[in-house]
Each structure stands twice: as C-alpha cells, then as structure tokens.
Amino acid sequence: MAETTFMGVPRDRIPWFPTIDYGKCTFCMECDAFCPHHVFERREGGRKLVVANLTNCVVFCRACAKTCGPDAISFPDKPETIARIKQIREELTVK
Amino acid sequence: MKRAILSCNGLDKPEGSVAREVAIRGADATASEIICPVLLNRAPARYRKALTDSLLIVVDGCSTRCATKLATRLEAKVERKLLVSDAVKASGRPLESTLGLGPNGLALARSIVDEWVRNLDAQAPAVGPVADFETPAEYLVVTHDKFEFRIPAVDYLFNENDVWTRVLDGVARVGISDYMQQKLTDISYFDPPKVGAVVEQFGELGSLESAKAVFEIVAPAGGTVAAVNPAVIGNPALVNEDPYGAGWLVEVQLTGWPQDQELLLDPAAYAETVQRKAAEE
Numbered sequence: 001m002a003e004t005t006f007m008g009v010p011r012d013r014i015p016w017f018p019t020i021d022y023g024k025c026t027f028c029m030e031c032d033a034f035c036p037h038h039v040f041e042r043r044e045g046g047r048k049l050v051v052a053n054l055t056n057c058v059v060f061c062r063a064c065a066k067t068c069g070p071d072a073i074s075f076p077d078k079p080e081t082i083a084r085i086k087q088i089r090e091e092l093t094v095k
Numbered sequence: 096m097k098r099a100i101l102s103c104n105g106l107d108k109p110e111g112s113v114a115r116e117v118a119i120r121g122a123d124a125t126a127s128e129i130i131c132p133v134l135l136n137r138a139p140a141r142y143r144k145a146l147t148d149s150l151l152i153v154v155d156g157c158s159t160r161c162a163t164k165l166a167t168r169l170e171a172k173v174e175r176k177l178l179v180s181d182a183v184k185a186s187g188r189p190l191e192s193t194l195g196l197g198p199n200g201l202a203l204a205r206s207i208v209d210e211w212v213r214n215l216d217a218q219a220p221a222v223g224p225v226a227d228f229e230t231p232a233e234y235l236v237v238t239h240d241k242f243e244f245r246i247p248a249v250d251y252l253f254n255e256n257d258v259w260t261r262v263l264d265g266v267a268r269v270g271i272s273d274y275m276q277q278k279l280t281d282i283s284y285f286d287p288p289k290v291g292a293v294v295e296q297f298g299e300l301g302s303l304e305s306a307k308a309v310f311e312i313v314a315p316a317g318g319t320v321a322a323v324n325p326a327v328i329g330n331p332a333l334v335n336e337d338p339y340g341a342g343w344l345v346e347v348q349l350t351g352w353p354q355d356q357e358l359l360l361d362p363a364a365y366a367e368t369v370q371r372k373a374a375e376e
Contacts, residue, residue, distance in 0.1 A: 006255055007358055030159065034308060036376060060256050060297055066309040069108075069159030071180060082297050086358075 006059045009088045016081055017054040018064055024072035025049065031064040031073060039064070059085075098127040098174065099142075099149035101135065101166055103156035109190040109200060110156035110179040116196055116204035117154050117177060124212050127152065132165055139169060150174035152211075167283050167306045175211065176284055176304075182207050225321045225348075226266040230340040235366045237274070239373035244274040246362050246369065247339055253365035254297070256313035259339065260359070262352065267316045269300060270343040271334065274369045279305040282331045287323035288312075288345060294320060296355045300345050303334065316355040318347040 006014055018031070018039065027049055032040040041052035059081070065073040102118035105111010122129045128149065130142050139146075151171045153162045157180045166173055182203060183190055191197030196204070231247035238244075251259045257275035260267045276282065284304040294300055300312040300320070324343050327333050334342035349355070360368060 028159075058256070060311075060313050062311055063308050066158055066302075066311075067160075069157040071158065078297065079295065082295075 007085055007089065008092065009085050011055045011059070013088055014059055014081065014085060016059045016076055017057040018051055018073045018075060020049065020051060021072045021074065024070045026070050026072075028069065030067045030069070034067045035064050097145075097149040098125055098152055099130050099145045100127050100152045100154060101130040101132060101162050101171070102154035103162050103179075104132055105156040107194070108156055109192065109194060109197075110183065112194060112196045113179045113183075113190065113200045113204050113207075114154045114156040114162075114177075116201065117179070117207050120204060120208045121152065121154070121211060124208055125152075125215065132162055135165060135169075146171045152177070155179065163284075163304070164306070167304075170283075173284050176286065177207055177211065179203070179207070224268070224324070224343075225346050226263045226268060228261055228263060228268050228343070230337075235362055237366050237369045237373070239370070242277065242373065244272070244277065244369050244373070245339075246272065246274075246366050248362055251339065251362060252315065252356065252359040253362075253368075254313055254315045254359055255368060256297075256311075258300075258313050258315050260315040260347075262316075262349065265349050265352070266321060267318065267347045267349050267352070268343050269312070269315060269345045269347060270338055271303065271310070271312065272365070272369070273338050274372070275310065276335050276338045276342075278307075279303065279310055280307055280335075281305055282334045285324075285327050285331045285334070285344065287328060288320045290320050290323060292320045293350075294318065294347065296351060296358065300347070303331070303344075312344060314347070315359055316347060316349055317351040318349040320345060321348045322346040 037056040039053050039057045040049050042049055062075050100118045100122050103111050103114040105114050118129055128145050135142050151173045153166050153173055153176045155162050155178045188199050190200050233248040234245040235248050236243055236245055251261050253259050257272045259272055260269050282303050282305050286302045288301040294314045296317040298314045300314045303310045323345050
C-alpha cells in the first residue's frame, strides 16, 4: 500500500503521518472509516485505534483530521516538512 | 433566491451551541428559514420545498460535519458552509467548556454571522479568470480495471497530491486531476481561498468536499491568489464534468516560478503515479 517515494524522496524518510491525542479521541473511528490507505488500525476488539502504517499516509494529505469531530488528530508542520524534503533531495543529488 | 439554514443542533458540545446561535441570528439577519436537522433526518418531506426552492447555508459545529452530511445525502444546493470549530481556532479565543452559550461563544456567533452577512452585501468578490487558457486537445489515458483516467498530454504539470497547474504569462491555473475527481465522486462544495492570499508551494488553496471526503487543494506553485472560478462556486459538479477545463479552481500570480517547476511531474510521470496509486487501492 505504501508509496515508495514522494517527490523523489524515499517515503520512509518523510515524517508525515497523523498523531492521535488520546486525551481528546472518542474512538468514533470516523478517521479510520474514511482513510482509504489503512493508516489506522483498530485494536482491542475495535475499541481502540492506533496509527499503524505510517508510510501509507499520503504526504500533505490531512483529510482524516478534517473528519475528526473532537479535533484529536494533528500533523507535522507543512513548511518544515517541505524544507526537509528539499534537503533530502539535495543530499540525494549530491550523492 | 430564498435561503434556508441547516445547522448542527449541538447538544453535546460547546461548538454546537454556537452553531445553533449562528443559525438563529443568521436566519433573523437574512430572512432565511431554519431547517431542524433532527426533523429533516426523520421526515425529509417536511422540508422538501425549502430544499428545492432555497440556497442552503450549512452550519457545522465540529468536523464530524453532521449537517453537511445530511445536506449531501439530500443533494441540496449549498451556497455557503460555516464551521464553528475552525472559527474558534481562527479567533484564538477558546469556547467556554460548558454546553450552554458563554460570553466567548456568543461573541463568536455574532462575528460569524456579521462576516457572513457582510459578504452577502458585498455581492460576488472580484474573481477570474485573469488568463486565457485553452482546453486540452490531447490526452494520455491510464486504465485500471473498468476505470479510465485522462491526463492532458502537454502543457499541464502535476504535484503528487493530484493537483494540476498550467502556466501562461506568469499566471498558473490550478485544478484537480481526472483521477482525483473520480476518487472523490460527486463534488458538492468548493471552499475557495481568499483572492489576494499569499500561498507557498504545497500550501493550501482551499478545499473540495464530496460525500466521501474533504480534499485539501495542495498548491502546485507558490504565489498570490489572483482569481477563483465563480462557475465552480455556483456549480461544483463542473469539477467532475470537466476537471481540466471549465472545472478549474484557482489562478495564482506566480512568485516562485520556474524554481517550483522542479518539484512537479510532467504528464508522463504523473501517468505513472496514477497507475501506481490505482494499483495500490
């Protein structure tokens, strides 16, 4: 399922994936029901949810957070991620 | 055309109380009818006339977007959507933790309605197009199972978030690809960026909504928003019907071109990306 590269950068080197704030999460599972890339996995008989498949997450997609009523999902800073991707691209070009 | 307001009833969250207040104040300010979401869900026939004859203002309390989902299910024509939880973040003032309406909640409801009504009075904002683009003449076609995804063969560039751009005289026209419009299915709402807003490459150029998802439009190039497509605001289905032509979304006066081009895909490379994505689903 995982994308192998994004903008020429190995996907596993790009730290872009959701983080669940368990202080807010109500385990309504709306995010898991929505995400077609199986980033989330249900545990404990479907009562808990974890971010299981980090590199399945589409870089810069924040759609699951936009489905989250209790606002429990956050993503990394976008400009920082873009800078990181550009830095890795330069490193790869030099090599 | 008349207006009707469909709002979150919000009995279990502070944002819901604000949504309800927005509906009441908005109905008063714009002489609109209020549609009760509970009754609409139970007996849609009660509001059939209102939904047919009116433009709908949808007020959601939180991102669960219950009111939006109801409107989508009933295929109502949505003129404007308001999301209280986003307005809370933008205001920088948290709501009171009580379910009833506190001073911050009341102030926020007033400000949401004031801005909405002010925009109505201002009529349509100055929007595009600012450049004269031609419809693509030739396409690459990616097939997967029974699906066909078209990609213009020349002049268009793409980011990996399925957003295209076409550049003419320093202006980039932006839209979503045929692959993404098919993934989203029937697009029901376009929330455009503000004309004049400065957006970096990979920043947000508004969003599209369908019953399946809220899709963030990831900017393929940086610049200043010069125009948004008024035709799509009035008829979001245009994106499904003609994603590379009449369904364009935004025009951006470029500030980082041609450097931004380095991070975009040409049609052949994007065709490979689409093939891979379709295979992974």
